[in-house]
Amino acid sequence: MLANKIITKDLNLYYGENHALKTVNMNIKEKAVTAFIGPSGCGKSTFLKTLNRMNDLIPGVRIEGTVTLDGEDIYGQGVDTTLLRKKIGMVFQQPNPFPMSIYDNVAYGPRIHGIKHKAQLDEIVEKSLRSAAIFDEVKDRMKKSALGLSGGQQQRLCIARALAVEPEVLLMDEPTSALDPISTLKIEDLMAELKSEYTVVIVTHNMQQAARISDYTAFFLVGEMVEFNTTDEIFARPKDKRTEDYITGRFG
């Protein structure tokens, strides 16, 4: 049995009057891939962002309930969100490399956290690029702009950038939806490797992707988490009629 890494308890989120997350209770397992599925606008991204406090700064947002990481309330008083996001990294739908060299993109986070020695940075950059399965493709062009990479390469670079600060959890918001099938496959393969070291949480529109890559799946519908279980159970024996209707393609 895997340990719980993140636990949400009675989590509610409002965008002004819009009740976007309705009493979500979830235990996210350590060193596993958890996928969030559900139709557009059901709250998948909103929920993902509550896990590293990316919603806090949006005007009019109100959050109730708790989110704990290894038992510590991430919304507690005195929590440093920069340190929180070092532990819980994020990769977005559109690859968003910084307009700087490949090397500097990956070294950016470690530098912010105080690492200055070149040899140490070199080591971190190489290790992160290797972990993101892109080192061989970029090793001869480290000083070139990251913007010259293909979309799929940019996304793996963004994963390397996220890994460079040694997070414990990696949140991915539809990381392959802007990519071609070959790049998508590379990132899916990568996720299978990453889970040996990291807790991975992914939002995906693509049910086949969730079935292929995740160990656990949560199905959301209009702000409610309808069902959460192992991916095998969700797809083979959904307990809720709404989950069954969604995964059999009756709506969404």
Ligand SMILES: Nc1ncnc2c1ncn2[C@@H]1O[C@H](COP(=O)(O)OP(=O)(O)OP(=O)(O)O)[C@@H](O)[C@H]1O
């Ligand atoms: N910044 C925001 N301000 C106001 N409302 C928002 C904001 N972001 C999302 N919402 C609303 O919250 C609800 C959930 O949106 P969310 O983006 O979390 O859904 P989603 O399941 O990730 O959708 P998609 O699959 O289309 O990305 C929607 O009603 C959406 O309009």
